[in-house]
Amino acid sequence: MNTVRRSRLFLAVAATSMLVLGACSTDTTVDAGSGDTVTVDTANGAVEVPANPQRVVALDNTSFETLKAFGVEPVALPKPIMPYEGFEEWIDNEEILDVGTHREPNLEVVSEAEPDLIIGGYRFQEYTDELNRIAPTLDVSPTDVGYIESLKSQTSALGEVFGKQEQASQIIAQLDAAADDAAARTGGETVFLANVSAGKIDNGAQRIGRLMEPLTLTDVFAGEAGDVHGDSGLAPETVAQANPDWVIVLDRDAAAGEPGAAPAKVVFDAQEAFANTTFTTRNQIVYLDPYFYTRESIQAYTQAFESISDAFANAG
Structure with a gap:
């Protein structure tokens, strides 16, 4: 391992340790003192698990994706909302x-699966109490505020x-x-943080605005309404008038498996209003x-940052 890699890994481990020591009720701390159990401080309080x-x-x-990387094969999953690519053997x-x-x-x-542990939270957050009656349930899912840092806390806790x-430290x-x-x-x-849903272009800041946390970019629609689950669409002329330098696109239709849905790139290419925008003429669109949308994991964000970095490196 070279010096740069060792230094980067050391800093990542140190940062994770600081997160663990300084976590509040919505962060994750770990105490593996007993040897055969682990106590995790979750969004719903401390939970002791095997x-x-x-x-x-x-x-x-x-x-x-983290469980898969750890070699953990679950006994039950919410298969209809899983990304099919990469999880075929589970589905x-x-x-x-x-x-x-x-x-x-x-x-x-869930009960039939006779779990030792349930990893809940996020989309299943409202069922935590019911799940806890079946088996110890962990909600170590990332938080809306400080999403990127909480992805790291989640990974550390699962590790x-x-x-x-x-x-976990390597991830x-x-x-x-x-x-x-x-x-x-x-x-x-x-x-412009875009979301392609039902073949229309919406403001996707509510879903992918988390990408902005470590970046030095300015959202052209920051503070303006934009429901990522809405079906009204954002007028292409409005986007063109804002004329952002870059666009980062979430393809919700593809992730949700909408039958017959056009890929996000096809939807963007079809917008005549975008023809003279900076992001079109300079090919500055990151898909x-x-x-x-169905991943939202630490690995998905790592890949997203790599894609953004590559796009900016090759711009101009």
């Missing part, structure tokens, strides 16, 4: 039970629970490196991974 649990029900989509495995969506989860299936501390270091590089390459440019 160390390295063998039967895990995973409901929080932001945890899926197609009939021995892994299907809990359904967060709108109507089948809690009987403690599953005895994968070193691997965190990769995010730090990608975010730092993207931050260094941005310099106050204006940006996030099509499954970003």
Whole structure:
């Protein structure tokens, strides 16, 4: 391991330790003092769980990629809302039970899975009390404020629970490196955070505004209304008039598997109003991974920062 890598990894581990020591009720702290159990301070208070649990029900989509990286195969999952790409072996495995969506989860299936641990929270947050009656339930999902830092706290906590501390530190270091590089390459440019939903373009700041936390970019619609789940669409002429330097695009249609939906790039290319904008003429549009909306994991954000960094490095 070279000197730069060692230094970056050391800083990531140190930062994680500071987060653990300074966490409040919505952050994550870990105390693995007993050896056979781990106490995690979650959004709902301290929860004691088995160390390295063998039967895990995973409901929080932001945890899926980290669990997979740790070699943890859940016994039950919300299959309809999972990104299919990268999780085919879990979705197609009939021995892994299907809990359904967060709108109507089948809690009987969760109980049938006989879990030692349930990783809940995020879209399943309102069911925490009911899930706790089945098995210890962790809500270590990222928070709306300080999302990027809380992704790191989540990863650190899961590393403690599953005895994968070193691997967790490496995952965190990769995010730090990608975010730092993207931050260094941005310099106050204006940006439109777009969401393509139902074939229309909306303000996506409510969903992907978290990307701005480490970046030096200016959102052209900051503070203005823009419901990412709305169906009214944002007038292309409004975007063109704002004329942002860059656009970062979330393709919600692709992630949600909307049948017959046009890819986000096709929707953007079809907008005549965008023809003379800066972002079009300079080809300064960053399309996030099509499954970003259903991933939202530390790995998804690492990849997003890498894409932003590459795009800015090749601009001009």
